[in-house]
Amino acid sequence: MNTKIPYKIYLNETEMPTAWYNLRADMKNKPAPLLNPGTHQPMTAQELSGVFCEELVKQELDNDTAFFEIPEEIRNFYKMYRPSPLVRAYCLEEKLQTPAKIYYKFEGNNTNGSHKLNSAIAQAYYAKKQGLKGVTTETGAGQWGTALSMACSYFDLDCKVFMVKCSYEQKPFRREVMRTYGASVTPSPSTTTQVGRKILAEHPNTTGSLGCAISEAVEVAVTSEGYRYVLGSVLNQVLLHQSVIGLETKTALDKYGIKPDIIIGCAGGGSNLGGLIAPFMGQKLRGEADYRIIAVEPASCPSFTRGKYAYDFCDTGMVCPLAKMYTLGSDFIPSANHAGGLRYHGMSSILSQLYDDGLMEATSVKQTDVFAAAEQFARVEGILPAPESSHAIRVAIDEALKCKETGEEKTIVFGLTGTGYFDMVAYEKFHEGQMDDYIPTDEELAQYAARLPKID
Amino acid sequence: MNTKIPYKIYLNETEMPTAWYNLRADMKNKPAPLLNPGTHQPMTAQELSGVFCEELVKQELDNDTAFFEIPEEIRNFYKMYRPSPLVRAYCLEEKLQTPAKIYYKFEGNNTNGSHKLNSAIAQAYYAKKQGLKGVTTETGAGQWGTALSMACSYFDLDCKVFMVKCSYEQKPFRREVMRTYGASVTPSPSTTTQVGRKILAEHPNTTGSLGCAISEAVEVAVTSEGYRYVLGSVLNQVLLHQSVIGLETKTALDKYGIKPDIIIGCAGGGSNLGGLIAPFMGQKLRGEADYRIIAVEPASCPSFTRGKYAYDFCDTGMVCPLAKMYTLGSDFIPSANHAGGLRYHGMSSILSQLYDDGLMEATSVKQTDVFAAAEQFARVEGILPAPESSHAIRVAIDEALKCKETGEEKTIVFGLTGTGYFDMVAYEKFHEGQMDDYIPTDEELAQYAARLPKID
Numbered sequence: 001m002n003t004k005i006p007y008k009i010y011l012n013e014t015e016m017p018t019a020w021y022n023l024r025a026d027m028k029n030k031p032a033p034l035l036n037p038g039t040h041q042p043m044t045a046q047e048l049s050g051v052f053c054e055e056l057v058k059q060e061l062d063n064d065t066a067f068f069e070i071p072e073e074i075r076n077f078y079k080m081y082r083p084s085p086l087v088r089a090y091c092l093e094e095k096l097q098t099p100a101k102i103y104y105k106f107e108g109n110n111t112n113g114s115h116k117l118n119s120a121i122a123q124a125y126y127a128k129k130q131g132l133k134g135v136t137t138e139t140g141a142g143q144w145g146t147a148l149s150m151a152c153s154y155f156d157l158d159c160k161v162f163m164v165k166c167s168y169e170q171k172p173f174r175r176e177v178m179r180t181y182g183a184s185v186t187p188s189p190s191t192t193t194q195v196g197r198k199i200l201a202e203h204p205n206t207t208g209s210l211g212c213a214i215s216e217a218v219e220v221a222v223t224s225e226g227y228r229y230v231l232g233s234v235l236n237q238v239l240l241h242q243s244v245i246g247l248e249t250k251t252a253l254d255k256y257g258i259k260p261d262i263i264i265g266c267a268g269g270g271s272n273l274g275g276l277i278a279p280f281m282g283q284k285l286r287g288e289a290d291y292r293i294i295a296v297e298p299a300s301c302p303s304f305t306r307g308k309y310a311y312d313f314c315d316t317g318m319v320c321p322l323a324k325m326y327t328l329g330s331d332f333i334p335s336a337n338h339a340g341g342l343r344y345h346g347m348s349s350i351l352s353q354l355y356d357d358g359l360m361e362a363t364s365v366k367q368t369d370v371f372a373a374a375e376q377f378a379r380v381e382g383i384l385p386a387p388e389s390s391h392a393i394r395v396a397i398d399e400a401l402k403c404k405e406t407g408e409e410k411t412i413v414f415g416l417t418g419t420g421y422f423d424m425v426a427y428e429k430f431h432e433g434q435m436d437d438y439i440p441t442d443e444e445l446a447q448y449a450a451r452l453p454k455i456d
Numbered sequence: 457m458n459t460k461i462p463y464k465i466y467l468n469e470t471e472m473p474t475a476w477y478n479l480r481a482d483m484k485n486k487p488a489p490l491l492n493p494g495t496h497q498p499m500t501a502q503e504l505s506g507v508f509c510e511e512l513v514k515q516e517l518d519n520d521t522a523f524f525e526i527p528e529e530i531r532n533f534y535k536m537y538r539p540s541p542l543v544r545a546y547c548l549e550e551k552l553q554t555p556a557k558i559y560y561k562f563e564g565n566n567t568n569g570s571h572k573l574n575s576a577i578a579q580a581y582y583a584k585k586q587g588l589k590g591v592t593t594e595t596g597a598g599q600w601g602t603a604l605s606m607a608c609s610y611f612d613l614d615c616k617v618f619m620v621k622c623s624y625e626q627k628p629f630r631r632e633v634m635r636t637y638g639a640s641v642t643p644s645p646s647t648t649t650q651v652g653r654k655i656l657a658e659h660p661n662t663t664g665s666l667g668c669a670i671s672e673a674v675e676v677a678v679t680s681e682g683y684r685y686v687l688g689s690v691l692n693q694v695l696l697h698q699s700v701i702g703l704e705t706k707t708a709l710d711k712y713g714i715k716p717d718i719i720i721g722c723a724g725g726g727s728n729l730g731g732l733i734a735p736f737m738g739q740k741l742r743g744e745a746d747y748r749i750i751a752v753e754p755a756s757c758p759s760f761t762r763g764k765y766a767y768d769f770c771d772t773g774m775v776c777p778l779a780k781m782y783t784l785g786s787d788f789i790p791s792a793n794h795a796g797g798l799r800y801h802g803m804s805s806i807l808s809q810l811y812d813d814g815l816m817e818a819t820s821v822k823q824t825d826v827f828a829a830a831e832q833f834a835r836v837e838g839i840l841p842a843p844e845s846s847h848a849i850r851v852a853i854d855e856a857l858k859c860k861e862t863g864e865e866k867t868i869v870f871g872l873t874g875t876g877y878f879d880m881v882a883y884e885k886f887h888e889g890q891m892d893d894y895i896p897t898d899e900e901l902a903q904y905a906a907r908l909p910k911i912d
Contacts (some may be wrong), residue, residue, distance in 0.1 A: 381536065382537060383575075424629035
């Protein structure tokens with residue numbers, strides 16, 4: 001065991017994963033299948049292949065294969081920005097005066113500024129391999145859209161992005177990055193789709209939601225020749241690709257003989273968290289090791305902590321299959337005061353099942369507390385974090401402060417999913433004292449829950 | 457010699473430089489000294505210490521000591537974001553179909569988004585060590601100001617930044633980053649200083665220049681108790697700190713037995729270029745090796761290629777010492793259409809002397825060509841470059857294309873100084889076709905040159 005851990009643990013390229021790990025293979029209770037919204041029967045590969053690329057459909061439905069080889073083209077692309085560093089937060093530890101040892105896996109060192117590129121490049125690759133012309137998608141904070149536009153530009157695919165309207169307006173520079181990579185960007189809801197026009201007719205002043213944007217992107221994909229839809233979170237295939245985060249993290253920790261006590265990740269749709277925890281949860285499922293695993297979500301969009309575990313639509317327009325997940329209801333739209341990402345109404349089926357089985361915890365945090373943690377982190381660790389990632393920072397700091405009280409030398413690992421360079425409007429709000437902590441009431445949540453589809 | 461070079465060469469923390477290299481020690485013709493603007497005599501340490509920190513004055517004046525140990529506190533800070541990767545641009549090579557081997561030293565993987573942090577942390581450290589309350593500075597594109605605010609926040613120093621007005625307006629988010637790190641930011645010229653008021657009275661519509669902003673920052677430093685002025689480029693001390701770039705680059709190349717043929721860097725005041733080339737130029741000066749070294753500057757601010765080698769003021773207000781350098785005249789302000797940084801009227805005295813001695817080349821490039829190279833690079837290498845850095849990309853691509861014609865397998869190394877995440881207004885201009893290539897006429901340049909101070 002090394003006694004001196006470097007500030008940043010970088011793997012060699014030869015130590016990078018050559019296969020993604022499919023957590024489902026080790027799950028006793030498999031995630032519930034996607035259902036056809038008409039028949040309520042499990043979606044078949046054939047049904048799904050109208051929406052998704054064929055290889056991705058296989059990955060989506062396969063609950064048994066533990067490892068999927070990462071194609072060489074994708075591994076080469078990964079080498080442009082991976083391995084990502086596992087950073088020992090020495091400066092934060094010193095600032096907090098905590099005996100805890102804090103590590104973070106930093107996924108922000110690439111132009112999309114987040115972990116999203118890990119799945120974007122995989123999905124673009126399979127689309128290209130299938131001979132498609134292009135793909136459609138939605139984006140919230142803009143990270144996924146940026147990631148996909150980068151991936152599509154690399155493989156010379158067309159890329160149509162529907163961007164949640166409030167983000168489109170708050171983050172004009174994200175649009176420009178996507179444009180640099182050749183993508184087209186439309187604010188959602190838009191008048192370019194049937195479902196967009198319907199949503200606008202019902203809610204003319206809506207600031208949009210991921211659910212709306214998904215509906216529009218899916219509509220364009222299924223009605224355009226040579227296009228498929230791709231999604232940046234929630235789906236099993238996305239968690240599969242994101243396992244590269246956890247696999248690298250585990251290799252880096254093992255290299256120095258470090259065993260984490262607590263693993264923390266922010267959770268919107270669950271792609272980062274699912275990827276980060278994959279190999280650790282795998283050990284837990286196989287009875288080889290135990291870890292505390294904590295999902296952190298915004299108090300303003302609390303699907304794990306205050307949602308229902310039920311079948312629901314993945315999108316507002318109800319054109320997508322039904323997924324069983326912790327959900328607030330497919331028409332839930334977080335308050336416009338909610339600044340960060342993590343706006344999705346539901347949660348990955350894999351994580352939902354693990355949470356329901358008591359294999360992980362969840363907690364919610366208020367956004368002013370999140371930005372306070374973000375600023376504190378930025379000043380000592382030198383990285384300006386994304387608001388999303390800062391949810392995990394908040395809880396990592398809180399756990400480290402508990403260790404300070406108890407004197408425990410716990411090892412905390414959290415996912416720093418990205419940078420906040422395109423979130424300065426939110427930071428400005430925070431600095432100006434204009435950020436509030438609106439939290440939905442029980443009555444509001446009950447109204448949304450009452451509209452969940454009834455599935456036997 | 458390894459035949460397989462990884463995409464990214466990362467040094468171990470133990471391989472990081474422990475001393476900065478002072479190129480002046482190996483120069484036969486030393487850079488000309490700073491002169492007192494009143495007496496035209498070389499500035500003494502005592503005179504300089506009213507403006508700069510004492511340790512920095514020593515570094516500024518020392519033409520003989522080859523290595524300065526990097527204090528441990530600075531080395532620890534470096535470990536938060538260094539070593540920076542030396543990247544093999546495999547994807548760009550393939551796109552260009554060139555036999556050339558292209559490498560870039562990427563300094564953008566930190567929140568200030570550039571190499572500027574390398575000197576900012578050193579200057580903040582010495583200010584803290586001297587027991588100062590704070591520092592003042594100027595910033596153009598905002599990278600230096602961001603870097604300094606990060607460094608000051610780390611050492612708990614006050615930081616007052618004068619930001620060139622056109623950048624202040626074009627880059628509101630840079631301001632907000634500086635604010636996140638606790639700095640105060642004032643657009644320059646401002647009414648808060650004598651010199652600012654004077655410049656505004658003469659040029660009420662000026663969009664500002666680095667020269668103006670320096671004058672204001674110096675005025676505040678010398679008139680405030682416990683403050684000193686710090687500068688992000690041009691000075692000998694800054695090139696000394698930036699040698700960390702070149703030292704890491706050389707160690708990484710040596711590790712794989714790679715000998716560059718051409719080394720390319722963008723040049724504004726010269727800090728990146730001076731740092732990148734330092735150890736290579738040292739070899740050249742000692743007769744141990746030879747390299748083609750190319751400085752790239754904007755055609756709209758062409759100090760090397762169209763300036764005079766003469767003593768000039770470092771600032772518009774003429775409050776600073778005189779420096780001998782390639783200069784366009786201290787009142788030169790590039791056209792408002794000029795989008796990128798590299799706006800300074802002069803050039804580091806060290807680089808000016810080396811250029812005058814025929815030890816390096818210089819070339820200028822038009823900004824639309826620069827942005828075309830930036831976009832091409834972003835799409836294949838996955839990094840959205842800063843406009844400044846893209847000047848070097850342009851020439852690296854051009855040199856690689858020459859190799860394609862001749863079939864030569866040259867090894868090209870260039871400095872990728874930073875990312876363009878806060879430059880999306882400029883990218884937007886480029887996409888909209890609203891960017892032009894204004895180049896100053898000979899008559900204009902002659903007018904500025906005629907006003908250079910007369911020094912025997």
